[in-house]
Amino acid sequence: LVRERRQSKLGLRLPEISDRRTRFPPTAPQQLKNTTNASTTSVADYETVQVLGHGNGGTVYKVVHKKTSNVFALKVVHANSDPVMRRQIFREMEILRRTDSPFVVKCHDIFEKPGGDIAILMEYMDVGTLDSLSKNTDGGIFTEHTLANVARQILNGLNYLHTHKIIHRDIKPANLLVNKNMDVKIADFGVSKIMYRTLEACNSYVGTCAYMSPERFDPDSYGANYNGYSGDIWSLGLTMLELYMGHFPLLPAGQKPDWAALMCAICFGEAPSLPEGVSEEFRSFIECCLQKDSGKRWTASQLLSHPFCRQPEN
Numbered sequence: 001l002v003r004e005r006r007q008s009k010l011g012l013r014l015p016e017i018s019d020r021r022t023r024f025p026p027t028a029p030q031q032l033k034n035t036t037n038a039s040t041t042s043v044a045d046y047e048t049v050q051v052l053g054h055g056n057g058g059t060v061y062k063v064v065h066k067k068t069s070n071v072f073a074l075k076v077v078h079a080n081s082d083p084v085m086r087r088q089i090f091r092e093m094e095i096l097r098r099t100d101s102p103f104v105v106k107c108h109d110i111f112e113k114p115g116g117d118i119a120i121l122m123e124y125m126d127v128g129t130l131d132s133l134s135k136n137t138d139g140g141i142f143t144e145h146t147l148a149n150v151a152r153q154i155l156n157g158l159n160y161l162h163t164h165k166i167i168h169r170d171i172k173p174a175n176l177l178v179n180k181n182m183d184v185k186i187a188d189f190g191v192s193k194i195m196y197r198t199l200e201a202c203n204s205y206v207g208t209c210a211y212m213s214p215e216r217f218d219p220d221s222y223g224a225n226y227n228g229y230s231g232d233i234w235s236l237g238l239t240m241l242e243l244y245m246g247h248f249p250l251l252p253a254g255q256k257p258d259w260a261a262l263m264c265a266i267c268f269g270e271a272p273s274l275p276e277g278v279s280e281e282f283r284s285f286i287e288c289c290l291q292k293d294s295g296k297r298w299t300a301s302q303l304l305s306h307p308f309c310r311q312p313e314n
């Protein structure tokens with residue numbers, strides 16, 4: 001089950017996952033009350049418009065605030081059904097409550113129900129994820145110029161998170177939300193970690209294994225003093241490459257990403273070859289992100305000064 005979860009969002013979902021996934025009828029949010037702040041709002045103040053998507057532990061709805069007609073996304077998780085889900089949603093709630101950045105999806109409210117359901121009211125990102133955008137447009141919109149804008153925004157988000165000692169641990173196209181202005185925001189903090197102590201060890205084996213850095217498979221060989229921040233940079237590099245190439249870059253297009261193939265490709269494989277015609281700036285940016293030795297990888301703040309990110313926005 002753990003392996004199946006890690007391999008989700010590769011476009012190769014194992015069929016049983018959707019069968020096991022808890023589904024919430026569109027009426028479910030109506031039962032929830034806000035128990036987290038002094039306001040008297042409840043989920044009953046919002047009308048469900050449509051289902052936006054399903055995660056492993058719940059469902060995300062598009063909702064409209066009845067009085068103001070403002071649109072939001074409402075993520076509802078049945079948190080008492082599974083201790084793992086419960087831990088994930090509480091971690092996500094804690095991080096969303098702490099963060100306030102234009103590059104991280106904004107949480108407006110959290111509603112809890114004594115029975116265990118939790119609903120997180122978030123800003124609505126009307127285009128969806130970078131993964132769905134890439135698939136719906138056949139990857140064609142991701143020119144280097146667009147990718148530089150995307151990379152800059154994700155790096156600003158990562159720089160914010162890392163400065164606040166938060167490691168995301170699951171950066172991938174399916175966890176990056178987009179709106180019609182091409183604003184890109186980091187979402188889904190279910191496996192993220194807050195580093196309370198500077199030298200705290202970081203459990204390396206969480207998140208989606210396809211986007212995991214070499215040191216997360218093998219900390220001894222690739223990451224002395226592994227602390228996790230640089231793992232997010234590896235995942236960003238792979239995400240950029242995937243958007244540019246239109247398929248997961250470490251395996252031939254169409255190859256089933258089983259764990260052994262991924263581990264070999266990530267730890268022992270050559271760096272993926274970029275197509276002819278790629279600019280030196282983009283090639284160098286990818287190299288700075290995909291250094292196998294985590295100590296040689298650039299930080300988010302360094303990458304923001306990389307020539308690839310410093311090209312003019314328009």
Ligand SMILES: Nc1ncnc2c1ncn2[C@@H]1O[C@H](COP(=O)(O)OP(=O)(O)OP(=O)(O)O)[C@@H](O)[C@H]1O
Nearest residue numbers: 052053054055056057060073122123124125128188
């Ligand atoms: N704020 C939002 N605005 C618009 N759509 C959203 C928003 N948040 C989530 N979605 C949509 O809902 C889907 C499910 O999101 P959710 O965070 O529950 O799960 P996930 O990231 O897909 O999976 P998991 O949490 O299991 O890793 C997303 O893939 C996205 O399409």
